[in-house]
Amino acid sequence: MLRITNLFAKVEEKEILKGLNLTINAGEVHAIMGPNGAGKSTLGNVLSGRDGYEVTDGKIDFNDKDLFALSTEERAREGLFLAFQYPVEIPGVSNMEFLKASVDAKRKHHGQSELSAVEFMKLARETSKRVSLDQAFLKRGVNEGFSGGEKKRNEILQMMLLEPSLCILDETDSGLDIDALQIVANGVNEMRSPERSFIIVTHYQRLLDYIVPDFVHVLANGRIVKTGGKQLALELEEKGYAWLEEEAV
């Protein structure tokens, strides 16, 4: 699914990722943990192709294609999805219109016809129920005035509609109340399948009680410095990151 080899990336002339390696096979769930500023969101942005994130070395294969040859929108249509740590508010653009445009873009890319407005409304309403978002949120501006938790659920709603093959969730659990955490976790678990992989960036091992990962990685100083199973998250909860960063240097 995804093979990252020796990735180096800079933001504003500052080197953030420094030789990162990571391989994710179809069907796997990988958790990435690590201290603030380690480069977790940077990795997500590099994967989705954000301007200003300059890759200086390394390569990434996504479904046997060179990821860097694809534009941001092509990556999305090919099945890469990034749930933002900070979803963007876009007043004036209705959530409904936005969601339909993205679903249609993907469908067209795969040679399918656009959904009719009626078909799409039905799909969007059903899906918003799955993340317990009231239908009123479909009419509002994209994320406009949504609470932190509502924004995160709107990200999951998009993920469900787009049915990506690789889902990157950047701290989707931050700011969620206990019920919302459960909703998001259930949503992810429902979507788990042998063809779909997840990268779950989180600071809290609690989420991993709900979404049980196959692997847990620690990203520090721009590299994966440790990889383990689910128990690693518990160990980190207890000991923090200092011991790993020391090891890594």
Add this chain to the structure above:
Amino acid sequence: MSDFQQLALQLATQQQSPVWLNGLRAQAAVDWQKVIWPTRKTEHWKYTSLASLQKNVPAQWAVANDSWQQDVEFVAVDAHRLVFVNGIFDAASSSELPAEVVLFSQANIAQQAVIEQYLGKIVRGEQHVFATLNNAWMNEGIFVHVPRGQIFSRPVYVVHVSTMSTQPASVNQRLLVVLDENSQAEVIEHFVSTAERQNIFVNALTEIVVGDNAQLQHYRLHLEEENIQHVGAVHVNLLRNARMRGFTLALGSRLKRIDYQINHRGQGAELDLQGVYLPRNNQMVDYHTNVQHWVPHCTTNEVFRGIIADSAQAIFNGRIYIHPLAQKTLAELSNKNLLTSNKAEVNTKPELEIYADDVKCAHGATISQLSSTALYYLQSRGISRSEAEVMLSFGFINELLQQVAEPAVRDYLLPRLAVLFGRDQTLLEMAD
């Protein structure tokens, strides 16, 4: 006198009007010969050239025709409707009118007296060049009088259709709205053209008095495109505790200049004015607004937004003037512009002149490109860059459109502007 002035004067003499308007017209014709024709050096005409009027003077009156019906759709509102085609009243397309809405030529003696009391008086203080011309050119007009304590249950909807003329031709429009105390009304002015190549020059002047405790909702929609030349103005006096909620929109054309002159003349008056301008191709739009606070305790909230595409040009000059007596004024003016091409141009100048010390005022203007973060967010969902740009541009004005109070106006504009921006209109309608 310039060529235009000369020929305009001849046109004035050809106009037939009710005799009781002759005095006003004659005086205006005298004044017109003395006005200084605006050039790029004239204050408030710096960025807007009148060369196109001079070059091809619309030296005859436009005549009516009825080729427009297929092209023009009305706002779907249950209203007292008056339709003018090339400046000529079209009774067949208009609805039956209540006694309070009349043409000048139909006004009874009592109404004539009220018209004479206000006509040309509200505008006089500002004496705009084209207002003088409008007076001199006047043959007809619409008078809306909302008597004391009365609430109009239906809006007054005035449609001005321009169609192509064999020669460049002129149209003169006049509207006088008087709201007596404690009355309420809604007035929609809708300018529209057929899709032909246009050669009409429209001079459209509106005078409004909102009396004590009266409330007015006013719309002025300029949807004529391309070669139409439109110079228009709305002059308003707000009396004690009067409230006006105004909305205006302009697509661009060869010449489109609209002035709003609003005076807070009675304490406690409130003004909400929102505007949107959308010039494209080689078009231009010039909005000049001037809100004057003469007395204490009045409020102004003014928001204008423009999207300037291709090699279009926009001018926004928004002035708020707080006179020395106008203590406790609250005034805000915001103007935001979005340039969607690097050949697009905007000249924005918010001016706040404050001569009272106990006031709260704010103003600001911005010129921006689309937010790169928002573009990235949309692209990260598979939406192409170009589509994302269109969505964000439309979103920028949609914020104001969503606040339009009259649902029929909103429903009329949304799908039409959505088409202009290539948006899916069914989805916009269904999301409601």
